[in-house]
Amino acid sequence: MLSQWILAAIHLFAFVLAFWAVLTRGRAFSQLTANMAQVKRVLLADNLWGLSALTLLVTGGMRALGGYEKGADYYLHQPLFHLKMTLFLLILLIELAPMITLIKWRVASSRGVVIDTGRAKLYARISHVEALLLTLMMVAATGMARGVIFT
Numbered sequence: 001m002l003s004q005w006i007l008a009a010i011h012l013f014a015f016v017l018a019f020w021a022v023l024t025r026g027r028a029f030s031q032l033t034a035n036m037a038q039v040k041r042v043l044l045a046d047n048l049w050g051l052s053a054l055t056l057l058v059t060g061g062m063r064a065l066g067g068y069e070k071g072a073d074y075y076l077h078q079p080l081f082h083l084k085m086t087l088f089l090l091i092l093l094i095e096l097a098p099m100i101t102l103i104k105w106r107v108a109s110s111r112g113v114v115i116d117t118g119r120a121k122l123y124a125r126i127s128h129v130e131a132l133l134l135t136l137m138m139v140a141a142t143g144m145a146r147g148v149i150f151t
Helices: 002-030 036-065 072-076 079-111 120-145
Strands: none
Touching: 002 036, 002 120, 036 072, 036 079, 079 120
16 A cells, blocks of 8 residues: 555656646747757756656556556556547657757757757747646546546
8 A cells, every 4th residue: 555655646746747847848948049058957857857757657657557556457448548648649759859859959068069949949839738738647647546437
């Protein structure tokens, strides 16, 4: 029981951290100039966003498939679980462009090369859409936890 509680708490905390980090990254993108201090702010928020997404994936996988919660059969037959996973995959898909760009920025900054911030406003919008999708995931999770099934 204690391990289930701790795992659930870590999973919920990861949602909160993910939401905060992706919003912070979006705000940092929207205010971005070629200033390296601002670029570092984007990269720090992105690191927290990535860490929280990984934590969500690991703790969610443990809870759904690792025997800590209701069991894989429950989750695999729960429509809200499928919605939650679809939203997660959608986030991963729209995250590809910012992720690739930020990897390039990290390499460029380590080499002292000027960073192209031309798509920062687009990545700010993507980050804000991801925050909305995370919110929808949390809504699906609350229904799923209570056994809500749409027939």
